[in-house]
Amino acid sequence: MLATTTRSRRWKTVALATTAVLLGLTAPALTATPAAATTTAYDQTYYKNAIGKSGTSLKSALHTIITPQTKISYSAVWNALKVTDQDPNNSNNVILLYSGVSRSKSLNGGDLGDWNREHTWAKSHGDFGEVTGPGTDLHHLRAADVQVNSIRGNKDFDNGGSAVSGGGGSLTDSDSFEPRDADKGDVARMILYMAVRYDGGDGFADLEPNEKVDNGSNPYMGKLSVLKQWNEQDPPSAFEERRNQVVYDTYQKNRNPFIDHPEWVEAIW
Numbered sequence: 001m002l003a004t005t006t007r008s009r010r011w012k013t014v015a016l017a018t019t020a021v022l023l024g025l026t027a028p029a030l031t032a033t034p035a036a037a038t039t040t041a042y043d044q045t046y047y048k049n050a051i052g053k054s055g056t057s058l059k060s061a062l063h064t065i066i067t068p069q070t071k072i073s074y075s076a077v078w079n080a081l082k083v084t085d086q087d088p089n090n091s092n093n094v095i096l097l098y099s100g101v102s103r104s105k106s107l108n109g110g111d112l113g114d115w116n117r118e119h120t121w122a123k124s125h126g127d128f129g130e131v132t133g134p135g136t137d138l139h140h141l142r143a144a145d146v147q148v149n150s151i152r153g154n155k156d157f158d159n160g161g162s163a164v165s166g167g168g169g170s171l172t173d174s175d176s177f178e179p180r181d182a183d184k185g186d187v188a189r190m191i192l193y194m195a196v197r198y199d200g201g202d203g204f205a206d207l208e209p210n211e212k213v214d215n216g217s218n219p220y221m222g223k224l225s226v227l228k229q230w231n232e233q234d235p236p237s238a239f240e241e242r243r244n245q246v247v248y249d250t251y252q253k254n255r256n257p258f259i260d261h262p263e264w265v266e267a268i269w
Contacts, residue, residue: 185234
């Protein structure tokens with residue numbers, strides 16, 4: 001009886017060890033590499049009250065941190081975008097969201113071939129329009145081709161659709177828009193910044209991500225699960241990091257925390 005028990009224990013030990021090895025071999029294929037901090041330079045200063053927190057506590061701490069900001073007018077956004085969105089390879093141009101095209105800074109306006117001011121969090125989602133505050137916040141306003149911007153309209157973000165003309169690989173259907181791969185993470189982090197910055201406590205709508213598309217004028221933007229995937233898929237680029245720094249240093253004096261710490265997306269949502 002003792003010999004049988006010993007053999008049984010040995011078999012279980014081997015089986016457990018084999019299972020552990022198999023799990024170790026298969027885990028990388030099943031689990032995406034989590035997003036990691038791109039800078040910790042502000043952790044002991046700007047973000048010191050957020051470090052170590054998660055969930056609603058982290059979201060609340062970040063809201064308190066990023067809410068103080070210098071606000072600019074909607075007309076001032078034109079010149080600000082010429083600085084924040086400047087092409088690193090051509091100082092006369094800006095890089096356009098969604099299409100990735102480099103276009104002359106002088107071609108800002110509303111005509112075909114121009115670039116204009118895209119509200120990544122569509123201004124109708126919460127009905128804040130172009131009011132100073134969410135309507136002029138540079139952390140979600142980007143230079144975009146007039147025609148591509150019009151096609152995006154106020155659609156929520158999701159995967160799928162047909163190719164957008166001049167969209168650099170972006171897709172769209174009747175109720176959603178999918179940016180080109182190089183802009184997916186940028187879009188996700190801009191949307192989630194807005195959800196943390198504007199919580200209804202300063203006279204504006206409480207902006208929140210959800211799992212729907214076709215949200216209309218409601219203060220929601222979908223789809224959260226897709227935005228989280230995009231944040232992982234497309235980590236912050238040098239262009240995005242530089243932009244965050246310029247907005248902080250030169251214009252608003254606040255930062256997009258999800259560019260500095262993309263892992264905080266998963267920590268909150």
